[in-house]
Amino acid sequence: MSGFLVRNATRVLTRSLAQATNADYIRIVEVGPRDGLQNEAKQVPTEVKINLINQLSDTGLKSIEVTSFVSPKWVPQMGDNSKVFSGIKKKPGVDYPVLIPNLKGLESALQVDGIKEIAVFASASDGFAKKNVNCTADEAVLRIKDVMDAAKLKGLKIRGYVSCVVGCPYDGAIKPSAVTSVTEKLLEFGCYEVSLGDTIGVGTRDTIDAMLKDLWSVTTADRLAIHCHDTYGQALVNICTALEHGIKVVDSSVSGLGGCPYAKGATGNAATEDVVYMLHGQGCVTGVDLEKLVKAGHYISTAIDKPTASRVNKALYQKYSL
Numbered sequence: 126m127s128g129f130l131v132r133n134a135t136r137v138l139t140r141s142l143a144q145a146t147n148a149d150y151i152r153i154v155e156v157g158p159r160d161g162l163q164n165e166a167k168q169v170p171t172e173v174k175i176n177l178i179n180q181l182s183d184t185g186l187k188s189i190e191v192t193s194f195v196s197p198k199w200v201p202q203m204g205d206n207s208k209v210f211s212g213i214k215k216k217p218g219v220d221y222p223v224l225i226p227n228l229k230g231l232e233s234a235l236q237v238d239g240i241k242e243i244a245v246f247a248s249a250s251d252g253f254a255k256k257n258v259n260c261t262a263d264e265a266v267l268r269i270k271d272v273m274d275a276a277k278l279k280g281l282k283i284r285g286y287v288s289c290v291v292g293c294p295y296d297g298a299i300k301p302s303a304v305t306s307v308t309e310k311l312l313e314f315g316c317y318e319v320s321l322g323d324t325i326g327v328g329t330r331d332t333i334d335a336m337l338k339d340l341w342s343v344t345t346a347d348r349l350a351i352h353c354h355d356t357y358g359q360a361l362v363n364i365c366t367a368l369e370h371g372i373k374v375v376d377s378s379v380s381g382l383g384g385c386p387y388a389k390g391a392t393g394n395a396a397t398e399d400v401v402y403m404l405h406g407q408g409c410v411t412g413v414d415l416e417k418l419v420k421a422g423h424y425i426s427t428a429i430d431k432p433t434a435s436r437v438n439k440a441l442y443q444k445y446s447l
C-alpha cells in the first residue's frame with residue numbers, strides 16, 4: 126500500500142474510534158478574558174472585563190482564565206489583574222486560573238484572595254521565548270520550575286502551556302521532538318495538564334497529527350489540551366485532529382477575541398461559540414449554553430467595538446436576541 130493509502134486508512138480508523146466516543150464530555154477552557162483581551166491596544170475598562178467573566182461563568186463553562194500577572198510594562202492591558210480577579214463572582218464548580226510568568230507574578234497573585242489555580246507558559250522555540258519572556262526557552266523552563274516549586278507549597282493547581290507547537294513567527298517550523306521535550310518537563314514538574322499552543326495558527330491537520338504522535342512517547346491524551354489560534358482558518362480542523370487523538374480539553378476564546386502581543390499578525394483562538402457548536406453537532410457534551418455564550422460574545426464585541434470573529438455568533442445573535 127502506498128504511504129498515502131496507509132495514512133488515510135489510519136485516519137479513517139482514528140476517526141471511527143473518535144465517533145465511537147462522541148458522547149464524551151469535552152472540557153472547554155475559556156481563555157478570552159486573558160489571551161483574547163491581552164492583545165487589545167485600547168485599555169478595556171476593568172468593569173467590562175468583570176461583566177464579561179460573570180456572563181461567561183453563567184454559561185456552564187467550567188474553566189475561565191481570568192487575567193495574567195505579567196509585567197504591565199510588557200502587557201499594559203493586564204495591569205488591572207488584581208482588580209479583575211477580586212471583582213468577579215466566583216461560581217462554585219468553576220476554576221478561575223491566572224497566567225504567571227515568574228516569581229514576581231506569583232507573589233502578586235498570592236496577595237489576591239481566592240486564586241487557586243495558575244497557568245505557566247513555556248515555548249518550544251527560542252525565538253518566541255526571547256520575544257515573549259525575554260530569555261531562552263531553556264531559561265524559561267528553569268524559571269517555571271521555580272514558580273511551580275513555590276506555587277506547590279501554597280497548594281495551587283498548575284496548568285502548563287507550550288507555545289509554538291508547530292511553528293514560530295521567528296524560528297519557522299518546529300520539530301515535534303522540541304514540543305515533546307518541553308511538555309515532558311512541565312508534566313514532570315507537576316502540571317496537571319499541558320495545553321499545546323499553535324500560537325500563530327499555522328498548523329494543519331498533518332502537522333498537528335505529527336506533533337501529537339511524537340508526544341505519545343512521553344504522555345497520554347488525558348494530560349493534554351489543545352489551544353489553536355485561527356490565523357489561517359485551520360483551528361476547528363486542528364481541534365478535531367486533537368479530538369481524534371483522544372484529547373478532551375479544548376482552549377478557546379469567546380467571540381474569537383485576541384492574538385498574542387509577541388506574535389505579530391496572529392489572530393485570536395478558535396471562537397468558543399464555534400467550538401461549542403461543532404462539538405454539540407458531533408454529539409459531544411460541553412455543559413455550555415450556546416445562547417448565553419453568544420450573548421456574552423456579543424457583549425464583549427460591542428464593548429470593544431469590534432465585529433465578532435465567531436461565525437456562529439454572527440449566525441445566531443439575531444435569532445437569540447429576538
Ligand code: HMG
Pocket residue numbers: 160163193194195196197198199200226227229230231233246257258259286287288289321322323324352354384385386387
Ligand atoms: P523582563 O523585563 O526581563 O523582567 O521581563 P525583569 O525581571 O528584568 O523586570 C523588569 C521590570 O518589570 C521590573 O520593574 C520588574 O519589577 C517588573 P522595574 O524595576 O523596571 O520597575 N516585573 C513585573 N512587574 C509585574 N509583574 C511581573 C513582573 N515581572 C517583572 N510578573 C517578563 C520578563 C517575563 C516579566 C516579561 O517578559 C513579561 O511580562 N512577559 C509576558 C508577556 C506576555 O504576557 N505574553 C502573552 C502571554 S503568553 C501567550 O499568550 C501564549 C499562550 O496563549 C499560549 C499560545 O497561544 O501559544 C499562553
Ligand code: MG
Pocket residue numbers: 160322324352354384385394
Ligand atoms: Mg494563546
